[in-house]
Amino acid sequence: MMRFQAFIGILLVFLSVxxxxxxxxxxxxxxxxxxxxASGASTSLNVQAPWSGRFxxxxxxxxxxxxxxxxxxxxxxxxxxxxxxxxxxxxxxxVELTLATNGGxxxxxxxxxxxxxxxxxxxxxxxxxxxxxTSCASNVNTVCPPKLSVKGSDGSVIGCKSACMALNQPQYCxxxxxxxxxxxxxxxxxxxxxxxxxxxxxxxYDDKSSTFTCFGGPNYxxxxxx
Ligand SMILES: *[C@@H]1O[C@H](CO)[C@@H](O)[C@H](O)[C@H]1NC(C)=O
Ligand SMILES: *[C@@H]1O[C@H](CO)[C@@H](O)[C@H](O)[C@H]1NC(C)=O
Numbered sequence: 366m367m368r369f370q371a372f373i374g375i376l377l378v379f380l381s382v383x384x385x386x387x388x389x390x391x392x393x394x395x396x397x398x399x400x401x402x403a404s405g406a407s408t409s410l411n412v413q414a415p416w417s418g419r420f421x422x423x424x425x426x427x428x429x430x431x432x433x434x435x436x437x438x439x440x441x442x443x444x445x446x447x448x449x450x451x452x453x454x455x456x457x458x459x460v461e462l463t464l465a466t467n468g469g470x471x472x473x474x475x476x477x478x479x480x481x482x483x484x485x486x487x488x489x490x491x492x493x494x495x496x497x498x499t500s501c502a503s504n505v506n507t508v509c510p511p512k513l514s515v516k517g518s519d520g521s522v523i524g525c526k527s528a529c530m531a532l533n534q535p536q537y538c539x540x541x542x543x544x545x546x547x548x549x550x551x552x553x554x555x556x557x558x559x560x561x562x563x564x565x566x567x568x569x570y571d572d573k574s575s576t577f578t579c580f581g582g583p584n585y586x587x588x589x590x591x
Contacts, residue, residue, distance in 0.1 A: 380404055382483065382589045383423040385441050385448045390417050398448040399441065401426070402589070414464040414582070421453045421460065422483050422589045424523070437517060438482035438524045456480020456515060456524040458501055458565075460487050460587055468581045474499065475575075476566040477558045480513075481505040481525040486591035492583030499577050501562035502591050508557060527568065528554035539569040546570040 385399045395410055395418075402408060423439035426446075433444045439457040441448035453459065458481045463472040475487055486500035506514075509525035512532065517523040528537035532554075535541040539549035549570045551559065558567035566575040 380424070380590075381426075383426045383436060383439075383446065384587075384589070385421050385423055385439060385453055386410070386418060387441075387448060387450065387452045388416065388418040392416060392418070394450055398450065399423070399443070399446050401446065412464060414466045417463040419452070419459045419461050420485075420587055421457045422485060423453070423457075424483055425517070438515070453479065455530055456526045457482045458485050458505075460485055462487075462585065464582075470494070471579050471583070473577050473579070473585070474566055475501045475562070475564065477501060477505070477562060478527060478529075478566050478569055480527045480530060481509070481558070482523065484590055486586075486588040488586045488588070489579045489583040490586055492579040492581040494578055494580040496579035496583060497577055499564040499575075500591060501565040503561045505558060505561045508561060510554065510557065513554065527558075528552060529568070537568070 381401055381403050383399060383401050386395050386397065388394050395412060397410060421439050423436035425437035426434065428434045434446050439453045441451040441453055443449050443451045457479055459476045459479055461474050461476055465471055473487060475485060484502045484504060486498060486502055488498035489496045505525050506522040509522050513526045513528065514522045515524035515526060535543045537552055537554060543549040555568040564575060
């Protein structure tokens, strides 16, 4: 059977979240690259396979007196609700999806490589093969080490940077002598992420247990703050 589209359902519980989307690999952007979801709301996006890209959540967004839109976490810097080809400014938890044509093998993961802002779950609906759901469902902000923390105006931790971003050292960024999976083991910082979110990528060369697959062109549901 031909597979033309994947349906991405998005649900959330809690405060408003402004999801952002970014198509990778030079493909065209989705019909929506950013929008508001009120508490409890859901929406769907049609995605034409083949497709590769990412989704994330933005929090505490507002428009200032000059009409510029921005968010406290996950902002894409576009100045508008739509991200229009811009990605999330870290720290932001990412959902990464690569969708195959013709019912082939899809790959997907939840990644802490660019840090954390809010919990997300990703669940295939239908399809065949493993098709496991994956998530980073716990609030990593509550255990974020001070050196990695991003604080809001009230002093609470609203985001957690990756060690690579915060400390910019080769052992955390997997660069230089640490530039391969064999030479870049988990660190004390990445282990904090992995303990909280065992299914998510905790650093660039995390083991393959964080990549999930599904065949048959399922739909995917993304839930913020599951
Ligand atoms: C998927 O879930 C099943 C059942 O919980 C588990 O046995 C299997 O190892 C999981 N597969 C992956 C790739 O995580
Ligand atoms: C991680 O290890 C480094 C180097 O030994 C140390 O400076 C840092 O405090 C440790 N961080 C945590 C959160 O354990």
